[in-house]
Amino acid sequence: MSGRQSGDQGAERRRDRGPCKRAAGLAVLLLLAIGTPLMGAGSITDNSMELPGSREIWQVMTLRDYNTRVVVLGTASLGLAAGMIGTFMLLRKRALLGDALSHATLPGIAIAFILMASHGGDGKHLGGLLLGAAATGLLGVGCILLIRRFTRLKEDAALGIVLSVFFGLGVALLGVIQKMGTGSAAGLESFIYGKTASMLASDARIIGVTALVVAVACALLFKEFTLLCFDPAYARTGGWPVVLLDLTLMTFVTAVTVIGLQAVGLILIIAMLIIPPAAARFWTERLLWMLVLSALIGALSGMIGAAASALVPRMPAGAIIVVTASLLFTVSLLFGTSRGALRRWSQRRELNRKIERQNLLRAVYELTEDGLRGDVSTASLMGKRAWTPRELARLMRLAVREGSAVDLPGGMLRLTEDGADEARRLVRNHRLWEMYLITHADVAASHVDRDADAIEHVLGREMVSKLERALEEKQQSAVPRSPHTIGE
């Protein structure tokens, strides 16, 4: 029985290792996905990139050029603001709301243009256009909330409906504008794809001011937003104005989206809101650090992207910013010190190793328990669990190296004093748990071994003493008899 059960466990553990291999696969895949087309683009279509000289790189990096300085600083502060406010959106599980919001700004821009142009004004007055964008953006968010509140449709459908219908309306309005004859409608399309490279100093100033406001607001409302993200129900019962806070958060998201429209366009601004916080999440469990990191990642992507597009001609800066951010995301996903794939993989490996070692000690103890034999052979250990000869040999080597056992000639193994103590403790935990299951959880004696096997490795000292009390165990230090026959 013991053998079959541990076989299942071993299989499970092997399956557990799958994601780790997949992690490595993903890294290669993502790099290939990003790298190959870029290289392919160069080689196949005959317009190979002219790589910038070191003088140009130096000029851009030191922000000598006025235009570059404006663009780099502008996109960096946009990344900063988006990264900060995006953190709260991500934790509120509303990452894709930014998607719907930014699409919903298009009809506002078009309506503002039509209104301003038909009243004889300049159709492209930036303030008016952004005001229109903010208005329909907020209207879109309102519609999402209404659909969720009043119909049985879920969040995803509400987002999709608002996103596509508003954007479709915007496209239809742009179609009208194109035929208005006032010309100059072409500029409006830049709101969809952005025109980072031609950012003006005044644009950068608006972005900078907004970023500052967002940063200050995040600092002032840090506690409130934290509560809103982690436990809105508690916040409500605690008397916090949850709806007002939610609205404030939405307003800041709208503000960042609207100022980002000009810079990177309404599709890529979504990335600026989602990717930096998602990347920051891998490095820390603390919200404050996440906020700071996310802002830094956003700003860094903005700077690198803008600088790269200044160096290489015909590179859409907005897209470069996003690709930079997603490279940083990939690095974080793999190497993040808190939730990164490698870190979690090594944690799981460590746990598995600990479990295997304990299994070996327990197996040796149970074989020598009747006192007839002091040493156990490899062959008798093989019968205890479903381990392969290779695995068993490795475990035995490890046990010898750490001093819990000594290997004797002829493939025999004997526990040292330390090893025996440890093994006694493990077996005791295992059997205490088995007896608890039998007496208090009504599990049949023939079934307890497997359940106990799964939990014995994580029983803490406190838990063990509770078990002792529950079972009114008299012989505190002795190992209880096994409640079932031990298979060899």
Place this chain on the structure above:
Amino acid sequence: MLAEFVWIGWLDGGIVLAAALCAMSCALLGNFMVLRKMSMMGDALSHAVLPGLAAAFLITGSRGSIVMLLGAVIVGVLTALLTQLIQQLGKVDEGASMGVVFTSLFALGLILIRRAADNIDLDPGCVLYGVLEGVPLDTIAIGSIEIPRVTAVLAVMFAINVVFVAVLYKELKITSFDPGLATTLGINANVMHYLLMTLVAATTVASFEAVGSILVVAMLIVPAAAAHLLTDRLGVMILLSLVIAAASAFLGHLSAIAVPSWFGYGSTTTSGMMAAVAGLIFLGVMLASPRHGVLSKMIHRALLGVRIVGEDILGLLYRLEERRAAPAAVGLGELRQVLMAGPLMTWTAAWWLRRRGRLVAQGRGYQLTDAGRDDARTLLRSHRLWETYLAEQLNMPADHTHESAERLEHVTGPALRRKLSETASRGALDPQGKRIPDEKQ
């Protein structure tokens, strides 16, 4: 004003046909996306296939539909795969992981397109809006008939989707509603997921040329969502979504020509208007759907309120008669004060009772008719039976039973009253010592 625009049969008919085929292909698959709560995956896919299109073009140098389709389908499936992978690997929320993947891929697509801008006419704007208006002009010959190329592609796509849904209907249904059950029945939910994703990506690409990516998203989600509010049966939902999709195509084209002219502007893009019209249809359904609509729920609640206030009026008048042992006439204002109901509610209830012959006007007030007295007696019987039951069987204090009985009396039928009267022990008196009226013969 409708007379102003000219409907050219082959041109406008061709546009509507292509638009309807595309809308119906999307709506068909959209039903399962909405039911699986994966609507946003449609949005993600339609953005993410851009690098697939661009890469396919860059590698082969041709705009042949098959190659583009293949490139986009590969990237589309990759999007679904990466989203799932990041979600599992990084324990990231699904929305966020989707957002990361599709924006990155879209950005990549933009870079690719820009790199090759000199030798492609793959305009990103065209990917977003499509050129539906140009569809009937580009024809290919099949046999001896000339049909628009895009229409042919969309017709094939629609046929493939119909076959897919028809053949795998049961599997799609089970995996959409209960993936756990599907797995125990031996249906691989993952395989169905990726099959669906593949077809959505293919449909997206097939529709790009005609209507652009945004309309694809609109048609994937909006008709299915509207149909979901109209019915609880999957088969009916699918049919309804197809009808709504086709209607959006027709009305969308019509309003693209007509609506701007009302404001003195020229016509606009059909694809944008189709999304807007679909949105309007959804709004209408959301408000007026017979069972799940906002308005119908409100009306239902108001009717229930009127009925309850009406029954309370009957009960009140009957109790007064009982106390005075003479017919009593009470004015609306007084009724309102005692029952604590709104003026409109009370007036409507009184009007309804008078129409049904339960009340008559008497001086400045209202008085029960014989029919009204019968109704009121039944009501009071329910009320007092409940009071008795609550006091005797549930041991509630006698002075606490009134409120509960007041609520229960409105929902008690003859069968329940009979059961209640069987349990009552003290004969014809309730806990307050009032007589329980007899059941009407």
